[in-house]
Amino acid sequence: MSRMVFCRKYQQDMEGLDAPPYPGPKGMDVFENVSKQAWGEWLKHQTMLINEKHLNMMDLTARTYLSEQMEKFFSGDDYDAADGYVPEGKDD
Incomplete structure (x- = not known):
């Protein structure tokens, strides 16, 4: 059975991560308060920020x-x- 957490982003009980994403208190905070779905969305957004802002x-x-x-x-x-990013379907 999957581990459930109350997701800080979505404000509801959702499936949690299998393990802390990195060591230390911040990693434990994410593990205990962020859903697997929200973490995956953050990773995509983080990658976009790194690439588009040349971090x-x-x-x-x-x-x-x-x-x-x-x-x-x-x-x-x-x-x-990301600068100039338009979400898919939002190019009105």
């Missing part, structure tokens, strides 16, 4: 920026989109 993951500033964006993404705050 260097060796740069502490870039990693801090992504961490801040992740918190906003999961909490429902306004988060950055």
